[in-house]
Amino acid sequence: xxxxETADEEQHREDLGDQEDLExxxxxxxxxASAVAGAGKDPVNxxxxxxxxxxxGDTNPAYTGPDAIAPPTxxxxxxxxxxxxxxxxxEAYDDLLSLLDEAGCTSVVATDCEQEYVRPLxxxxxITFDTVIESVSERKRTKLGTGYFVxxxxxxxxxxxxxxxxxxxxxxxxxxxxxxxxxxxxxPVVNRDNAxxxxxxxxxxxxxxxxxxxxxxxxxxxxxxxxxxxxxWDTVEATGxxxxxxxxxxxxxxxxxxDPPYAVALIELTEGVRMISNVVGIPHDQVRVGRPxxxxxxxxxxxxxxxxxxxxEEPEGSPYATR
Amino acid sequence: MRPGDTLPPVEIPVTRTLVVAGAIASRDYQDVxxxxxxxxxxxxxxxxxxxLTTNGLVGRYITDHFGPRAVLRKVAIRLGAPxxxxxTMVLTATIEEVTEExxxxxxxxxxxxxxxxxxxxxxxxxxTVPTASTVPPAPALPTPxxxxxx
Numbered sequence: 001x002x003x004x005e006t007a008d009e010e011q012h013r014e015d016l017g018d019q020e021d022l023e024x025x026x027x028x029x030x031x032x033a034s035a036v037a038g039a040g041k042d043p044v045n046x047x048x049x050x051x052x053x054x055x056x057g058d059t060n061p062a063y064t065g066p067d068a069i070a071p072p073t074x075x076x077x078x079x080x081x082x083x084x085x086x087x088x089x090x091e092a093y094d095d096l097l098s099l100l101d102e103a104g105c106t107s108v109v110a111t112d113c114e115q116e117y118v119r120p121l122x123x124x125x126x127i128t129f130d131t132v133i134e135s136v137s138e139r140k141r142t143k144l145g146t147g148y149f150v151x152x153x154x155x156x157x158x159x160x161x162x163x164x165x166x167x168x169x170x171x172x173x174x175x176x177x178x179x180x181x182x183x184x185x186x187x188p189v190v191n192r193d194n195a196x197x198x199x200x201x202x203x204x205x206x207x208x209x210x211x212x213x214x215x216x217x218x219x220x221x222x223x224x225x226x227x228x229x230x231x232x233w234d235t236v237e238a239t240g241x242x243x244x245x246x247x248x249x250x251x252x253x254x255x256x257x258x259d260p261p262y263a264v265a266l267i268e269l270t271e272g273v274r275m276i277s278n279v280v281g282i283p284h285d286q287v288r289v290g291r292p293x294x295x296x297x298x299x300x301x302x303x304x305x306x307x308x309x310x311x312x313e314e315p316e317g318s319p320y321a322t323r
Numbered sequence: 324m325r326p327g328d329t330l331p332p333v334e335i336p337v338t339r340t341l342v343v344a345g346a347i348a349s350r351d352y353q354d355v356x357x358x359x360x361x362x363x364x365x366x367x368x369x370x371x372x373x374x375l376t377t378n379g380l381v382g383r384y385i386t387d388h389f390g391p392r393a394v395l396r397k398v399a400i401r402l403g404a405p406x407x408x409x410x411t412m413v414l415t416a417t418i419e420e421v422t423e424e425x426x427x428x429x430x431x432x433x434x435x436x437x438x439x440x441x442x443x444x445x446x447x448x449x450x451t452v453p454t455a456s457t458v459p460p461a462p463a464l465p466t467p468x469x470x471x472x473x
Binding site: 048055060061062071074080081082083108110111114116117145173176 | 375
């Protein structure tokens with residue numbers, strides 16, 4: 001386990017270094033142009049104005065008729081690239097966005113829009129725009145995910161006239177994973193050969209099969225005796241005392257119903273048979289071969305009760321004493 | 324029009340149609356504004372209204388109140404809780420400052436839009452409202468028949 005922790009720490013240090021490096025590289029884009037001489041895909045026009053007004057439910061008569069102006073808040077719409085892409089966008093801005101994409105911040109959401117309208121736009125106005133990257137924030141954690149705010153400022157012209165300015169802030173972020181409902185633990189496969197065991201477990205009794213002829217104990221449950229072949233059997237109830245005979249720690253792959261890392265142990269019962277179970281009550285990295293454990297029954301959901309083994313309290317000075 | 328005056332609230336039903344129509348009318352084809360599955364993959368429970376639509380609705384709220392001769396000077400908004408389909412956004416506003424000018428008055432209006440999950444938008448709108456005496460009367464609202472004829 002020690003090697004894993006060291007690797008984690010190393011990774012953490014590297015991550016912090018990478019982040020500082022990334023923030024330095026992001027800051028370098030401040031003040032650079034993000035669009036130069038971009039041009040509106042269409043001149044200001046009545047059909048787009050009408051579509052906008054329909055969508056917004058805006059019946060303002062100023063936006064219709066021979067003297068119509070465009071709704072001022074439509075300012076940005078005239079600059080949008082649409083499905084055919086942006087015009088005038090600089091390599092610097094593409095690089096900035098790629099850098100954020102590579103850092104896992106692949107999603108984008110707009111957070112702020114500040115517009116000033118110098119003069120109204122009218123059908124026929126041909127739009128051009130220039131945009132500068134005002135700022136790139138440090139890394140921020142938000143509800144949507146962790147990312148960076150990028151603020152740009154655009155000057156919009158019709159011919160030579162400055163008609164408006166548009167400051168826009170987006171969050172480029174790595175989407176937070178939505179918590180999914182944890183699936184239940186897998187169900188045991190109960191058949192006529194092992195039904196007695198599961199019946200016992202549901203009544204909080206750990207039953208070991210015993211050969212009715214030679215009295216050999218066997219576990220897991222089987223139709224016949226491995227020593228003498230007899231199909232006849234009865235059961236004895238385990239006292240619940242045992243020790244860890246062997247174990248593994250599950251790290252990967254993570255099964256949806258489980259929280260790795262966790263210890264899967266082969267428990268040797270005092271009766272002499274061994275069974276696979278979980279060791280509970282101590283961290284996975286304190287499970288040791290030979291460690292005494294005691295049976296208990298854990299309810300996982302309405303249907304499922306399983307025998308698990310709790311690490312027994314250790315006397316002072318024992319090699320297994322928990323700190 | 325005085326500082327402290329409030330505007331009557333307006334309820335905007337946030338339908339899926341409004342979210343999609345607003346996105347397309349503003350030429351915003353980001354998938355989070357029309358594709359629920361891709362929106363979910365990006366950490367959102369459903370599609371959500373784009374900022375241009377919110378901006379348009381805030382502008383409309385102000386000009387609906389102050390009339391067709393009102394001139395928007397500035398609209399500055401910040402988004403918070405997203406507008407998902409099925410929600411209702413209630414826009415409210417308070418006049419913060421009024422500057423009287425020779426031919427009208429310019430007001431700074433604080434606008435807030437709340438939905439079921441929180442505050443969708445906070446914003447400040449600067450609007451100039453010409454005084455009635457110095458400006459010719461507003462053109463009459465087009466009637467349905469004149470619209471059809473035009």
